[in-house]
Amino acid sequence: MEAKVYTEIRALFTEYLTEKKLRKTEERYAIFKEICAFPGHFDVCMLSDRLEQDNFHVSKATLYNTLDVLVDAGLVVRHQITVQPVQYELRIYADTHLHLVCTRCGGIRELRNSALKADMRNLKVSRFTPEYYCLYVYGLCSKCKFKLQRSGK
Amino acid sequence: MEAKVYTEIRALFTEYLTEKKLRKTEERYAIFKEICAFPGHFDVCMLSDRLEQDNFHVSKATLYNTLDVLVDAGLVVRHQITVQPVQYELRIYADTHLHLVCTRCGGIRELRNSALKADMRNLKVSRFTPEYYCLYVYGLCSKCKFKLQRSGK
DNA sequence: TTTACTGCAAATATTTTGCAATATC
């Protein structure tokens, strides 16, 4: 991620914490920084591993707490694509692509589609204030389709 | 659900079981029938409760197994909107609406949008065979927006 | 007759919670 973008969204995080009178702890910023280092999806386990690698230990309780705060702040998106674990992604990434989910192997491919994004922006709904969108397209990836054809099922 | 529609999708289920050489058990059809009685989303617990009410006991293992079969058959859609439990819905319903998910209270409202459906039908993706899609619009429902405004947060 | 399917119970995995200690404001 560009340093400029990182600085911008970090400022949004600080702004949110101030506004909600939440504390600016070292743990929260360390977790936030690590999240920004992921190029795409991640789960709690991956996040925890990365933090341990950097010798910054945080408890599971704090991880979940911080993720809740970031989701509430609108900076991180929660994806429940596979049953478990829940996957997360930076909102600035999620907004620009849709997700192709293979119903056979569970693999997820991201697809940029700015036209669709524009369509979504124009969506008007009564008694509801849209914040962001997630479009999941379920189907067969090419590998699984090939396997199914070969097995004749 | 209309009797005609029920008969049609039940036939599709039978066709799928035959094609995959899976067995046509009483449990599978009882579960399928109960699913068709739900007007919208349901989870494993709700499904189990309804079956018990009708004095048809099935084990959790069978419930999960049958749901997997129905999802594989493309007759039921799996929604992972809340962390747990996983929610399901008949595919014929899911295709015709998008989901408005409140980020505050978790409430889900369904919105019919046939224009969007047409857009999705036209979606072409390389090395991927789309089967169905789910569009989740996250945001604030009117109740939560009102509460937030009153609390001044 | 073969073996896929079922029920039950135990195992697994993730997320949540309670509480004492700590650090932010």
Next chain:
DNA sequence: GATATTGCAAAATATTTGCAGTAAA
């Protein structure tokens, strides 16, 4: 100094698995 936040461990919850018995093909 008040209290939000943290870490740890235990609890809660959903889903999966192993295995013996049952029933569909």
